[in-house]
Amino acid sequence: MMKKVEFVALAVGAIAAICAAIFLDSGLQFLLCEVLVLFLMAQMWNLAAGYAGQISFGPQMFVGLGGYALYMISNNTTIPVWVVMALVPIVVGLLAIPLGMVVFHLKHAYFAIGTWVAAEIAFQFVIKTPSLGGSSGLVLRPGGEMVEGYPEKTVVAVALFASVALIVALRMFLRSRLGLAVLAVRDNETGAEATGINVRRLHLALYTLTGAGIATAAALYYSTTLFLTPLDAFQAKWAVELMFIVVVGGLGTLTGPAIGVALFIGLREFMTANGYSGDQYWIIMGVLAIAVLLLLPQGIWPALTTFYTRMTRGNTQ
C-alpha cells in the first residue's frame, strides 16, 4: 500500500520534473541528468550489494547492454526512441536471466571478479564485431535520421520523476512480502532459507531487476550524449563510481546513495570550478572513502541516523 507521504512525494516529484524541463538552462539540465542517472544506477547497485550481498565489479556490463540495446534498436528500426527506452529493461532483463544463472554459480570474491570478467568479455566482443560499430562506437540515428532538438530537456524530467518514483517503489517493495524476504536473506541467509524462502530464485530476481534498472538509466544517459563507444560504456569506471557513491553514502540504505551522489558530483563541480585537476579530485575522493570506512564503516547516512537517535534519546532521559 502507498502511504500518504509517498503519494505526496510522487506528486511533488512530477511537478519538479516538469519545472526542471521548462526552467533550467541546458547546461544545468545536462548536469542534472548525469546526477540522476548515477543516482538511479547507484540505487540499483546498492539494492544488489547492500540488500542481497551481491557485490559486483561488473555493473558496466548492464551500462553497455542498455546503451547498445537503445542504439541498435533505434538505429535499425522505425520504433520511436521513447518506445525503445521502454523496451530496454525488457530486452536487458531477458539477457540478465541466463547470465545470472551462470554467475550465481560463483560466490563472494568469485562473484565480484566473475561479473567484472563477464563485462570485459562483452566489451571485447563489441570491439571485435563490426556490425556493432567495433571500437569506434555508434552514433544515435533513430530510423536513420539525426536527432533534432535537446534530448536532455525530456530526459531530465523523466530521470527526476523516475528517481522519486524509484525511492517510493523501493520503500513499498521493502514493506511487501518479497521485500521482507530480501531483508531476511540479507540479515541471515541460512535462517531465511530455513523459513522457506527460495534464496536462489530471490537473488536471480534481484540480479535481473537491478540489471534492467542500470540498463534503463544507461539508456537515458546515452540518449543525451548522442554517441556511444564501447570504451566508455563498458569501462570499469562505472563500477568504481557506483561503489564510491554507495559505500560513502551508506551501503544497504535508501538515503545513502543520494548522499553519496550529492558528495560525489558536488565535490567534483566545486573542485573543477576552483581549478583543481581530475586527479586531485580523485585523490580527495579516495582519502574520503578510506576515512569514512575506517571511522564510520557503515557509511555517512547510517552514522547520522545513529547519532540522531542517540541525541533525541538523550533529550528524553
Added chain:
Amino acid sequence: MTAAQFTVLIFQGLTLGGLYAMIGAGLALNYGILKVLQLAHGEYITYGAFAAIGAIALFPNLPFPLVLLLAFLACALLGAAAQLLIVERAMAHRNEVVAMLVTFGLAVVLRDSLAEFAGADLRGLSVGSLAQANFTIAGITLGVLPLVSLGIALTSFLLLALLIFRTRLGMEIRAVSDMPDIAALVGARVKRTHIVVAALSAGLAAIAGVLLAMRSSISPYSGLDSLLIAFEVVVLGGLGSIRGVLLAGLLLGMTQVISTWADNSAGLFYVHLVFFVVLVFRAKTGKLQ
C-alpha cells in the same frame, strides 16, 4: 604452421605466462594469508614499474639487478606502510567487505597521486641493447629479453616457495594463515606477520611491474588492467595457491599467444572467455570452496 613457428609460439606463451603468473603472485600471497581482496595490487605493479623507470632516469648506469631490488624495496615499504596504517585497522572490522573497500580507496589514491606526480603518459622501461638481443638454436631465433623475464619470474616463485615452506618466517606465516587465534596463543606475532606478508606481496607486484614495463609500456592508469589479470590468475589458480598461480598464468599466457596467432583482433577476448568458462565449470562441479 611449421615446427619452428610452433616452437616460437610455445616460447612466447611460456614467457607471457610467466609474466602473468608474476602479476598474480603477490595477490595470491596476500589473499591466501590475509584473506583480504587487495584491490590496490594493480597500483603496486604500476608503482614498481615507475620506481624502476625513475631509478634508471636518475642513474642511467645502475645495473639491472639493483634496479629490480630498488623497485622491490620501494613497493615493499609502501605495502607495509599501507598495511600498518590503513588495511590492518579495517581488518579489525567484523565485515570483511570493509577491508576490501578500503584497499579500493587506497588504489584510487595511489593511482591519481602517481598521475599527478609523474604525468599520465605511457612509458616503457629501456633496457638498452638487451631489448634487441637474440640467440639462435637449431635455426630458431628467440629473444633474450623474454627469456630473462621468464627467468626472473621463475626464480621469484622458487624463492617465494622456499620462504613459505622452508623457513621459520614461512612457518609463522602459514600458522597465522591457517589458525590466527591459535598461532597468536603459541606466540606468533600476528600483526607483524600481516605486515611482512603485505610487504612481500607488494614487492612481488613491483617485480611484475618491472617485467611488464620491459615488455610493453605502462601508465599510471594501467593498474586496473593489471589487477584484472592478477584476479584471473589467482582465481584460476585456486585463491592463494602458489603452484596454482604459476599454472594459471601459463594457461592464460598460452591462450593469449595462440588466440592472437589465430585471430589478429583477438585482444584479451579469448583469455577472459577461457577464464570465465573454466571458473564457472569448476564452480558447477563443486571445485570452488
